[in-house]
Amino acid sequence: TFINPGSAVSLHQVSASGDSTEPFVVQAGQNIVITSVEITPFSNSVALAPNYVYFLGEDPFVVYELWLVSNQVSTSFQYPTGIVLEAGSTPWVSAQLMCDIFVHGYLTPA
Secondary structure (H helix, E strand, C coil), rough: CCCCCCCEEECCCEECCCCCCCCCCCCCCCCCEEEEEEEEEEECCCCCCCEEEEEEECCCCCCEEEEEECCCCCCEEEEEEEEEEEECCCCEEEEHHHHHHHHEEEEECC
């Protein structure tokens, strides 16, 4: 998903054919296992480094992850054991800088 500073945006699921859905909701009877996250800032961002990027749940009090990133280079985070989100979860992201966020993972039975 693309995000502007200070806004909160839901994630999109992108299929192999390039179609996307918004917002992404973990399907009933499934869990999603997040295995990696890539954050790519826009070079014209005026935000000073470092910047916070938040990976949030629907409820504003659920913070799955908080990343501190540069405003100059892409940053990749790997989670070999995964971050597991349960069925019905609608993950959101918020950031202090203009950036693209790519979340990679796979679905498993709940």
